[in-house]
Amino acid sequence: MPQTNGSQAAQPREAAQLRQAAEDAFAEEIAALRAADDRPRPPNWQLSPQAVVTYLMGGRLASGFEITPKYIGERRLMEVAVATLATDRALLLLGVPGTAKSWVSEHLAAAICGTSRLIVQGTAGASEEAIRYGWNYALLLAKGPSREAVVASPVMRAMNEGRIARVEELTRIPSETQDSFITVLSEKTLPIPELNEEVPARKGFNLIATANNRDRGVNELSSALKRRFNTVVLPPPATIEAEIAIVETRVAALGRAFEIPAEPPGADQIRRVVTIFRELREGVTADGKAKVKQPSGTLSTAEAISVVGSGLALAAHFGDGRLSAHDLVSGIAGAVVKDPVQDAIVWREYLETVVKERTEWKDFYRAARETA
Incomplete structure (x- = not known):
């Protein structure tokens, strides 16, 4: 068996990770905010909208605990983004490359629902299965179509659990695949025609997408899909x-x-x-x-x-x-x-x-x- 020294063996798993998710890296700050947060929270949110903005922008709690800023920029942009996610509108973070869209998306999801890991990565080869669901073909062949054979996408999991799903680089997804989001965002259900069933979204579900229009390979969003989003433009730093x-x-x-x-x-x-x-x-x-x-x-x-x-x-x-x-x-x-x-x-x-x-x-x- 390979040998490891004592210090390596004693390291917690998180210490060996190259990069921690926001909810793990800033778990202490989120816990401190939860303990101090006495404002109303939307259904299934772990923090109030005001506390989420404090988590993003930074500040000092009454206890003296310091919250580090995750976003350096105009506070109103973060307030609009958070308020959007407290409604039935999805959020589109738009901006040129390098304006912290993915960073803000990750921290919003971490602060609101406790996980930033429900991600759909937009690529030119993204299929409807990545957005809706796939199939475990071994079970499908053995037992036929059933809920057991359904492989949930991150979006379906977010709907089931009442959490935030993230879509990175929405405009890189082919236009015909992008439109798979329309029913999810308008009806808040995900149909499974093969089973004559649908997955309803639990309270707390929403979607954050990021996009830019500077890179090659951009696919314009349809007007129907644009209407389902509230767009917040993240500009380059002003000064x-x-x-x-x-x-x-x-x-x-x-x-x-x-x-x-x-x-x-x-x-x-x-x-x-x-x-x-x-x-x-x-x-x-x-x-x-x-x-x-x-x-x-x-x-x-x-x-x-x-x-x-x-x-x-x-x-x-x-x-x-x-x-x-x-x-x-x-x-x-x-x-x-x-x-x-x-x-x-x-x-x-x-x-x-x-x-x-x-x-x-x-x-x-x-x-x-x-x-x-």
């Missing part, structure tokens, strides 16, 4: 300070999760990454004095988090443990240069006309030129 705060928070969490033996990144390095991304994304320098060409990619906040996280790993394992410009430039160039011809020109021009002129960025310019 550089807000984006820096998001990157700082998420990178710190990544460092802990992956046990990266490096110093926390300095605020100046994170500010550089965010500044570069925002200037290239918006096509103008931060002071508004010069226009810059825009690359083909989205340069989202999520990509900025990835760049800083990768740089931190480089610093830890191949450097002195302190994040430097040299650790960041390769990741930034990789995020910017998606098209090897056009984006490479954009990146070189940005280095020569913007980065080179900033005296406090000389180390970054030298590192970028060395790796070019």
Whole structure:
């Protein structure tokens, strides 16, 4: 048998997981909110709508317990999202890639019903079975159609249990398959014609979908399906300070999760990454004095988090443990240069006309030129 050392054997299962679901990672916060929550709760919700928004936006409870912010942005957007889920309307989180749609979806489900795991992943090959139900063909052949032979989809399970189902990348699902949601969302039932039965949704059931219209492979939603959703658009961070705060928070969490033996990144390095991304994304320098060409990619906040996280790993394992410009430039160039011809020109021009002129960025310019 394989040998394990004592410390490995003693680790709880959760400690060995690469990534915990929101309801597990923030179980202590959810428990503290439940204990302090004395407001009315919709049927089958574990928290009141106000407590769900506190969980998302952060705050301090009367007991002094600190709730960490999961979403840094406009509070009203989260209030609208939560209020939607307390009605019979489904929620569509819409935005360009990297605006925390999946992150918000996961935390909403975790706070409301205690599980974020009832997920349908939208792909070009998604079939109706992924949304409705499938069959255990061994039982189907042995006994014929029966409830025992039905393999419930995440949506059917959510309806049975009165929970929240999540649909990731709704617009990647083929249009004819998307319409499988219409009866579920309008009638709150899931017919099983083969058994002449239907599955009614229990109170508490609802659906959160995410979508963006920037990626290739997008399938436009039918007007009938659009009417079943209340859409909340999640914008990119409004200010550089807000984006820096998001990157700082998420990178710190990544460092802990992956046990990266490096110093926390300095605020100046994170500010550089965010500044570069925002200037290239918006096509103008931060002071508004010069226009810059825009690359083909989205340069989202999520990509900025990835760049800083990768740089931190480089610093830890191949450097002195302190994040430097040299650790960041390769990741930034990789995020910017998606098209090897056009984006490479954009990146070189940005280095020569913007980065080179900033005296406090000389180390970054030298590192970028060395790796070019």
